[in-house]
Amino acid sequence: MEQSPARSSSVTVADVAREAGVSKATAARVLGGYGTVSAKVRDAVKAAASALDYRPNELARSMTTGRSGxxxxxxxxxxxxxxxxxxxxxxxxxxxxxxxxxxxxxxxxxxxxxxxxxxxxxxxxxxxxxxxxxxxxxxxxxxxxxxxxxxxxxxxxxxxxxxxxxxxDDRHAAESVTRLLIAQGHRRIAYVTACDTADHVFRTPEDIYTDSVRRRIEGHLGACREASLEGVEQWVCVGANRPEATRQIVMGMFRSTERPTAIIASDSVIGLEVFRVTRELGLILPDDLSLVSFHDADWTSVTSPPVTVVQQPxxxxxxxxxxxxxxxxxxxxxxxxxxxxxxxxxxxxxxxxxxxxxx
The missing domain is CATH 3.40.50.2300 (Response regulator)
Structure with missing residues (x-):
């Protein structure tokens, strides 16, 4: 038995046109969403397409209309x-x-x-x-x-x-976070980011190639200078682009003779790794270290203690x-x-x- 168009796996525009009793060109205009036809003809073509379970050829339609959807x-x-x-x-x-x-x-x-x-x-x-x-x-x-x-x-x-x-508004957010930490007496505030430099050392915000992170660092450094803190650039740590790299950076900071009293994580992936390392080192938040993370990820509210965050929209x-x-x-x-x-x-x-x- 010959398969009807309604049961065919490849119903064409010609099939729809035949079912609706219109020309192929008219059916194509309706199905492609271009040109002008009467409401009666449009309804007839759409009813035929529905009855035949017509599926448009996206490539062909994009070539006709210039749009791929x-x-x-x-x-x-x-x-x-x-x-x-x-x-x-x-x-x-x-x-x-x-x-x-x-x-x-x-x-x-x-x-x-x-x-x-x-x-x-x-x-x-x-x-x-x-x-x-x-x-x-x-x-x-x-x-x-x-x-x-x-x-x-x-x-x-x-x-x-x-x-x-x-x-x-990343710059303002970083300013607010840094001012909060300074108000709590913190002077050695590390900022940790996945962005990196050629020699893995931060010098100025212009070293940072990602606009959003640069704005955060500018806000952080601005708030530090507002409080007359010196040498704050040395506390900006770059290259935390993998959990292993973040771990090495944080471990290095805590082996230093001058370790940070607070860390700002530039994203929640970094923040989570910082939290893990502090647990491994037996540090207690916030007694030994204060931690703030950008992005209100799910984990930040269920840890002990829950983590202060910048909630981004x-x-x-x-x-x-x-x-x-x-x-x-x-x-x-x-x-x-x-x-x-x-x-x-x-x-x-x-x-x-x-x-x-x-x-």
Whole structure:
């Protein structure tokens, strides 16, 4: 028995046209969402497509309409809870707007970021949301900007790009955290970040290639200088880009004759490793060390003691970036917009007075 179109695994536009009693060109206009047809014809074509269980050929549709219905997203580390939550915000907005999301991970490597973007462009994504791995190496993003394909930056800005950008108020957050610790008597405050330098030594904020982290360090150093603390740059530790590296950095600090009385972790992955090392060393928070982490990860509220954190609007960062991009895809024009979202300091029990020099 000949298989009917309704049971076929590859129902075509011609099948839908025949079922609806219209021309193939008319059916294509309705199914592709372009051109003008009467409401009666549109309803007939959609009813036929539903009855036949028609599934569009996405590649063919993109060639016809110039749209793929997809958004490409490139983030630094999909294992980091920060990026996972931000991507959730992006996908929720994209889905409601009728877009699918293709996610790529750069591993904070510019070469990998460039390769991911090339792949996404080859897949004909309609727009891109990117967290640049290195602010000083964005020529590939300038190419996207020049091409007219909508681009939004997530969590990190690039001064040389005139595109929509969504960031958190990281500088103010770091100032607040540092002032809290200084008010508790801390003078040796270490700041630990995954960002690195060529010789693994921090000298100035300009050494930091990630915009969001640089803003945090600038805020931290500014609050230290405001309190007339000297030599604070030596307490900025770079290269904590793996748990093993973080462990080595923290162990090294506590073997020093001048060890820190407080640590600010630039993200929750670093914060968790710092917490583990303090337990291994038998240190008691906050009696021996105060700890603050950026990002209110789930673990921070259930440890003993719970950890003071900077709560970043992570989901909202993703939402806002996606809304800006969808707006561009719907025809909005104009200069790149810069959205800065507020953070919140959540004080828990991991911060206390600085231990006395004899302790």
């Amino acid at each position: 997809t958004i490409g997203v490139v983030v630094g580390d999909i294992e980091n809870p920060f990026f996972s939550l931000a991507v959730r915000g992006i996908t929720d907005v994209a889905r409601l707007a009728g877009f699918n999301v293709i996610l790529s991970n750069s591993g904070e490597d510019v070469a990998a970021e460039k390769a991911a973007i090339r792949t996404l462009v080859a897949k004909r994504v309609d727009g891109l949301i990117v967290s640049p791995a290195k602010e000083g190496d964005v020529e590939h993003l300038k190419d996207i900007e020049r091409s007219g394909r909508p681009l939004a930056l997530l969590d990190r800005s690039a001064r040389s790009l005139n595109v929509d950008t969504v960031i958190a 992570v989901y909202q960062l993703g939402e806002a970036a996606a809304r800006l991009l969808v707006g561009r895809l719907k025809g909005e024009t104009g200069e790149g917009r810069r959205v800065v979202l507020d953070t919140r300091l959540i004080e828990r029990a991991s911060v206390g007075p600085a231990p006395s020099p004899a302790s």
